Amino acid sequence: MKVHVVDYGVGNLHSIVRAVEASGGEAVLTDSPKELARADRMLLPGVGAFEPCARRLQESGLVEPVKEFVRSGKPFLGICVGMQLLFDESREFGVHQGLGLIPGVVDAIPPLDAAGERKVPNIGWRPLRSPGEGSWDGTLMEGLEPGVSSAYFVHTYNCHPADAGHRLADVDYVGYQICAAVSKDNITGFQCHPERSGLVGLRIMANFLR
Amino acid sequence: MKRTLNGKGGIRVRNIRLIARLDIKAPNLIKGVRLEGLRVLGDPKAFATRYYEAGVDEIIYMDIVASLYERNSLGDLLTRTARDVFIPITVGGGVRSIDDVRALLRAGADKVAINTAAVRQPELISEVASRFGSQCMVLSIEAKSAGPGKWEAYTDNGRERTGLDVLEWVKRGCELGAGEILLTSVDREGTRKGFDVELLKAVAEVATCPVIASGGMGTLDHMRDALDEGGVDAIAMADVLHYDRLSLREIRAAATDAGYVLRQDVGAAT
Numbered sequence: 001m002k003v004h005v006v007d008y009g010v011g012n013l014h015s016i017v018r019a020v021e022a023s024g025g026e027a028v029l030t031d032s033p034k035e036l037a038r039a040d041r042m043l044l045p046g047v048g049a050f051e052p053c054a055r056r057l058q059e060s061g062l063v064e065p066v067k068e069f070v071r072s073g074k075p076f077l078g079i080c081v082g083m084q085l086l087f088d089e090s091r092e093f094g095v096h097q098g099l100g101l102i103p104g105v106v107d108a109i110p111p112l113d114a115a116g117e118r119k120v121p122n123i124g125w126r127p128l129r130s131p132g133e134g135s136w137d138g139t140l141m142e143g144l145e146p147g148v149s150s151a152y153f154v155h156t157y158n159c160h161p162a163d164a165g166h167r168l169a170d171v172d173y174v175g176y177q178i179c180a181a182v183s184k185d186n187i188t189g190f191q192c193h194p195e196r197s198g199l200v201g202l203r204i205m206a207n208f209l210r
Numbered sequence: 211m212k213r214t215l216n217g218k219g220g221i222r223v224r225n226i227r228l229i230a231r232l233d234i235k236a237p238n239l240i241k242g243v244r245l246e247g248l249r250v251l252g253d254p255k256a257f258a259t260r261y262y263e264a265g266v267d268e269i270i271y272m273d274i275v276a277s278l279y280e281r282n283s284l285g286d287l288l289t290r291t292a293r294d295v296f297i298p299i300t301v302g303g304g305v306r307s308i309d310d311v312r313a314l315l316r317a318g319a320d321k322v323a324i325n326t327a328a329v330r331q332p333e334l335i336s337e338v339a340s341r342f343g344s345q346c347m348v349l350s351i352e353a354k355s356a357g358p359g360k361w362e363a364y365t366d367n368g369r370e371r372t373g374l375d376v377l378e379w380v381k382r383g384c385e386l387g388a389g390e391i392l393l394t395s396v397d398r399e400g401t402r403k404g405f406d407v408e409l410l411k412a413v414a415e416v417a418t419c420p421v422i423a424s425g426g427m428g429t430l431d432h433m434r435d436a437l438d439e440g441g442v443d444a445i446a447m448a449d450v451l452h453y454d455r456l457s458l459r460e461i462r463a464a465a466t467d468a469g470y471v472l473r474q475d476v477g478a479a480t
Contacts, residue, residue: 014318047315048343093294096333110294111418119443121345123420124225125267125473136285152267152298154320154345154389180302196298198262 001209005175007031007104008060010053011045011082012195019195023205034066041208042069046081049155050106053081054098063099070101076187077140077208083182083189084159092157102184103162109155109176125150126171126192127201128180131164139168139179140165140188140207149200151180151192158192218252226437227444228461229268230451232263232425234303237276238285241273241452244368248274251452261451262295264458267473269299270323270392274367274391276304279343285317292318302350312339315346322475323392325350326365329372333385339387344419344466349388351376353409354396361409368396376409377416379443384418389415392446394426402449410440422446430456437470 003020007013007029020027020043027043030036039104044066046053049072057063070076078086091105097105111120130136130146141149153171159179161167169181182189188208194201231392232239232254251257258269269291276282282304293300301314302323311322319335328335328349338347352368353361353376372379380391394412395406405426414421423436424446433445450456462472 010239012315012318012320014289014316015292015296018318022294022296047346049340052341089386119418119420120418123345123390124227124443126225127471127474128431147476150475154298156344193298196296198296198473200294 001025001041002028002039002040002071002092003043003209004028004030005043005045006036006062006066007059008053008062010054010056011047011080013045013089015195016043016045016079018201019205020209023202023209025205025209028076031060031062032060034185036069037179039069040074042066042074042076043208044082044085046077046079046083048081049093050084050098051094051096052135054085054090054096059087066100067099070187075208078189079195080155080191080193083191084157084188086138086182087159087161088123088188091159101187102166102182104160105167106157108160109158109173109178113176118176121154121156122173122178123154125171125197126178128169128171128192130171131167135167136168139183140204141169142207143203144200147158151190151194151197153178153180153192155191159189186210195205212318224437226465227422227446228465229270229422229446229450230258230473231269231272231446233272233448234256234284234287235275236273236287241400241449246367254287257452258291260305262297265462266297266458267319268444269295270458271299271301272323273301273303278397279304281306282314285313288314288318288454297368300392300433302349307334308337308341309347311342311346315342321346321348321390323350325347325352328383329363329365330407331372332382335383335386335388339389344387344389347388348390348392349380349383350392351379351383352394352396353406354355355406355409359408359412361412364396367398376413380413381416389419391419393419393421393423393442398426399424400449401426404428404432405436405440407435407440410436410442414441420444424448424450426454426457430461433461433464434468437465437468
């Protein structure tokens with residue numbers, strides 16, 4: 001199975017390519033709208049701050065090709081800032097528009113509140129929890145164990161889906177609810193890094209390739 | 211679960227990370243005492259892969275001769291390692307510029323650790339943080355005791371003084387956008403006499419970002435001291451792993467028994 005990885009000059013592309021390959025897939029790194037139009041699976045990476053990522057995606061002329069793919073109904077995966085970009089807007093260093101594919105906003109993790117003190121960025125392995133009674137069967141998280149399977153996080157901003165039904169996984173960070181994964185129709189996004197999360201992450205990638 | 215009072219009437223559960231630190235004099239993994247007197251141990255990738263499979267949470271590659279040549283030579287090693295190691299990799303040593311950072315991230319690193327260049331031009335911390343995100347900007351500090359309750363930051367494997375007070379430098383580094391502090395005690399490094407707990411505690415209190423303790427671990431008690439009293443967020447280990455003095459299985463078990471939260475499903479290790 002081929003995965004088209006959107007190469008817009010940001011992200012840890014090497015790690016992502018390797019994780020796709022280790023899960024039995026073939027990664028196609030591309031910034032060509034024509035090539036992206038041929039994709040059966042699309043992966044949007046992204047590391048760092050929201051605004052430079054959003055700007056680079058825009059400047060690369062890849063916003064429409066990404067949206068077009070999402071409309072096709074084929075499986076789409078966003079990782080880290082690649083997940084944050086799916087939302088309406090981010091409040092990181094000002095207000096910046098996202099792709100508007102999932103209703104909601106991206107905002108800073110509060111370093112301090114009634115629950116106590118939190119160091120930011122949130123760095124480390126956190127056990128993934130299932131919000132509500134939802135099952136992970138049939139999602140990219142199938143086969144993982146809620147509350148046990150852990151993934152690697154490193155981020156300062158957090159997604160707030162407007163519709164709680166779009167939350168696929170949460171983690172608790174010193175009493176603060178972090179949105180670890182979202183899913184809506186054919187779109188899945190992970191705040192954590194499947195490509196850096198050992199066997200748990202490779203399982204997610206393998207599910208994406210199915 | 212470890213629940214510590216946070217001074218505000220609340221409780222907190224502490225997640226911690228166990229990190230394997232590999233000091234490299236290309237092409238070999240080496241180990242010294244107080245960052246000097248080096249012994250060759252072998253292919254770093256073989257060690258890193260073994261630690262990954264045994265359930266370590268992260269890898270640090272430190273090019274310890276890079277400052278001498280003013281460049282980091284670990285690009286190829288990073289690329290080879292990232293082929294088979296699916297956990298975060300931090301690389302340090304001789305990272306001087308935005309271009310250096312970009313090249314290392316492209317080669318397969320997730321974060322870069324910067325010491326000398328950050329001391330020379332602290333604004334590099336902000337530039338790296340704004341360009342690539344603070345999550346990949348690790349401020350590396352080599353601390354040497356300078357009297358009771360005082361430490362001075364050094365560069366070049368603990369040989370060059372900077373005149374910077376460690377605690378002031380930590381505060382400044384956090385303000386400038388460092389995402390993590392890699393804190394190495396030059397006095398304890400490679401001695402297996404335990405971490406400099408006073409140093410860890412002082413730094414963890416002023417740092418607003420996570421702190422990694424490095425230098426001195428010889429026993430499981432040393433780790434517990436660094437976590438319980440030092441209050442750090444992660445433990446970097448070298449000697450105890452490279453010489454098989456402790457297994458990752460027993461280290462993980464000891465941290466869990468002490469009440470800390472580690473990732474629970476590490477695959478190969480369970």
